[in-house]
Amino acid sequence: MAIELPDDLIELERSAWTAIQAGTLTVETAEKVQAAITAFAAESGELRLAVETELKRQVRHPEAASDAA
Template sequence: MSDSDFDFPPDLVAAEREAWAAIQAGTLTPELAGAVQDRLTAYATEARVDRYKAEMALKRAVRHPEG
């Protein structure tokens, strides 16, 4: 399964972008990290995809959008 096989909902992408910005600023909280993980787990369950693979694809999509 490639990154392009994932159709992430906008709210999940927005949550990961917020978490990534917080990581870069040194302000990531356990609550924010947990909320992103909970939403990612829900997405993976709904989409019937491997959560780990979905997480890696989401991180690549947000952190390295150029490909």
């Protein structure tokens, strides 16, 4: 069962993924994404690693995310 991720977290990861692909990811951006993942995991009761894994799957492999839905 997929974790329901908020749109703002998905957009933050999408922005970071774009920066990674362009070679322009900053430490500040990476820290912001990790802080948001940690905060969401704490609020939702999900494991932080599970949140991060699902987030990356949805952003980096959207075809797999739509297949699971």
